[in-house]
Amino acid sequence: MMNYALTPVHFLERAGRYFPKVELVSLLPDRSEHRTTYGALHRRARALAAALQAAGLKRGDRVATLMWNHYAHLEAYFGIPAAGGVIHPLNLRLHIDDIAYIAKHAEDRFLIVDDALIPLAEELRARYSFERVIAAPLAGRGVPAPYDDYEAMLRGAPAEFTYPDFDENEPLGMCYTSGTTGRPRGVVYSHRSTTIHTYNIVLMGGMAITHRDVVCACVPMFHVNAWGMPYGCAMAGAKQVFLGPHLDPITILDTFEREQVTCSGGVPTVWIGVLDALDREPKRWHLSPGLRLVIGGSAAPETMIRGFDKHGITVLHAWGMTETSPTCTLAPLKHGLENLPQDEQYAYRAKQGIPHPFVELRVCNANGEVASDGRTMGEIQVRGPYVTERYYKMEPDPEKFTPDGWLRTGDVAAVDDEGYIKITDRTKDLIKSGGEWISSVDLENEIMGHPAVAEAAVIAVPDPRWDERPLAAIVLKPGARATAEEIDAFLAGKFPRWWLPDQYAFIEEIPRTSTGKFLKSALRERFHDRNAAGLVRIKREHVRQAR
Numbered sequence: 001m002m003n004y005a006l007t008p009v010h011f012l013e014r015a016g017r018y019f020p021k022v023e024l025v026s027l028l029p030d031r032s033e034h035r036t037t038y039g040a041l042h043r044r045a046r047a048l049a050a051a052l053q054a055a056g057l058k059r060g061d062r063v064a065t066l067m068w069n070h071y072a073h074l075e076a077y078f079g080i081p082a083a084g085g086v087i088h089p090l091n092l093r094l095h096i097d098d099i100a101y102i103a104k105h106a107e108d109r110f111l112i113v114d115d116a117l118i119p120l121a122e123e124l125r126a127r128y129s130f131e132r133v134i135a136a137p138l139a140g141r142g143v144p145a146p147y148d149d150y151e152a153m154l155r156g157a158p159a160e161f162t163y164p165d166f167d168e169n170e171p172l173g174m175c176y177t178s179g180t181t182g183r184p185r186g187v188v189y190s191h192r193s194t195t196i197h198t199y200n201i202v203l204m205g206g207m208a209i210t211h212r213d214v215v216c217a218c219v220p221m222f223h224v225n226a227w228g229m230p231y232g233c234a235m236a237g238a239k240q241v242f243l244g245p246h247l248d249p250i251t252i253l254d255t256f257e258r259e260q261v262t263c264s265g266g267v268p269t270v271w272i273g274v275l276d277a278l279d280r281e282p283k284r285w286h287l288s289p290g291l292r293l294v295i296g297g298s299a300a301p302e303t304m305i306r307g308f309d310k311h312g313i314t315v316l317h318a319w320g321m322t323e324t325s326p327t328c329t330l331a332p333l334k335h336g337l338e339n340l341p342q343d344e345q346y347a348y349r350a351k352q353g354i355p356h357p358f359v360e361l362r363v364c365n366a367n368g369e370v371a372s373d374g375r376t377m378g379e380i381q382v383r384g385p386y387v388t389e390r391y392y393k394m395e396p397d398p399e400k401f402t403p404d405g406w407l408r409t410g411d412v413a414a415v416d417d418e419g420y421i422k423i424t425d426r427t428k429d430l431i432k433s434g435g436e437w438i439s440s441v442d443l444e445n446e447i448m449g450h451p452a453v454a455e456a457a458v459i460a461v462p463d464p465r466w467d468e469r470p471l472a473a474i475v476l477k478p479g480a481r482a483t484a485e486e487i488d489a490f491l492a493g494k495f496p497r498w499w500l501p502d503q504y505a506f507i508e509e510i511p512r513t514s515t516g517k518f519l520k521s522a523l524r525e526r527f528h529d530r531n532a533a534g535l536v537r538i539k540r541e542h543v544r545q546a547r
């Protein structure tokens, strides 16, 4: 067979040639609507590549983006790698010092920024100098010096452009982990790894994107390449819808209705609000029948999956991480399991699922690989062609990689006899009470099933006798009421009694990470002191004796 490089740049060519009229719709930062096509994307991404080369971009040079989700970011997704460069989307929700650290560590040469984000880019430039800064005038106005005008660059690009002769193992893009402890670490994706990942998300039972789909990624394009959806849609020729910075429930639902979106993806905190809006006004939106949502980034509670089902929307639970491109597993109901009683079906769908092809997955504890009994917990370890084998500019770290070449994910899970994994925690979030493990994820998922609860996060707090005990931080739905005792009674019977939280805190909101997950470290800090304000303690002496 021919030695033909696997590169997503091929998807640009394919979409431009075979799907030139398919639309790309963007809601820009100023809320104006922008419509273009794959035909225009093909022309403009190649012009961007030619302009970057003319500006001195060399093979392997990093080009940072500081952009929301829209057509120009998609052009950068293709144009930068097409020029032989490495696209490096910066997470603009991080603290400015972290963004600067990341740009410096990656040695980003150029920066492309939305004009609306120039104030942020200026803060960044005060800490790190890019050789060249380019601003996309999305609002249609000129851009200030020293920024190059993105549109003028495309207009002035050399007419002739030929792709470099790619080696599929060359870098195509990079992202930094958004870890809540320690410095962010860089992960470099190659043309080959991104191509294989794209195939997986497009083809695998579940997302299964085709040219008939309308896909709207409700995850920022700076969060692990929007989980591969922009490349996947181009490969399939699917229409794409971008929401800019507008990820509020009403905008999401209005857009889903207007564009008849058929497939979307995002973290659970986005969907909590969307489900609540649908529950309040079930008849307001006429969504595409067969709409499916891929939910991941943190555990999708079973109640959320049931809740969306009631509105005819199918949830697919997925798991992955920056280090794994990201998608590694998906939880469609396997053939045969759809005959099980409903409750059992939901239990499977709430798991993180089975690995994609080429992803090898094992769950290990101190004694080696755990039994597939659905109970024994261990750490998930993975390897495969889109799993990183090291962090950028760092020596292989034995805490992160095993001697036999597997990535240690830090996620704790059990695996059942069907091969579905169920994540119980991050190693650092597990609650170790009296030498036994309590799953914070299981507790919070159950609490979020209480009708008065909007959000819940369970953390470990130090305990003089048991080492650690669970504390549940709860946000009630607007206008709803519930006491700690009521929630406790709701949980009783569903868990061993010693799992139940000793303390409850009703709070206004749960702090979020830059990618919209619950920031448990902030809660741990706030409630470290057992006598912190607002805590309700449940007396449970008899439980402890029973243990």
Ligand code: AMP
Pocket (backbone or CB within 6 Å): 177, 178, 224, 295, 296, 297, 298, 299, 300, 317, 318, 319, 320, 321, 322, 323, 326, 352, 409, 410, 411, 423, 425, 426, 515
């Ligand atoms: P990030 O690199 O920011 O995407 O974060 C990756 C981490 O998010 C994983 O290691 C998990 O701890 C968590 N995560 C991702 N998907 C899920 C999921 N479906 N259920 C539980 N945790 C998840």
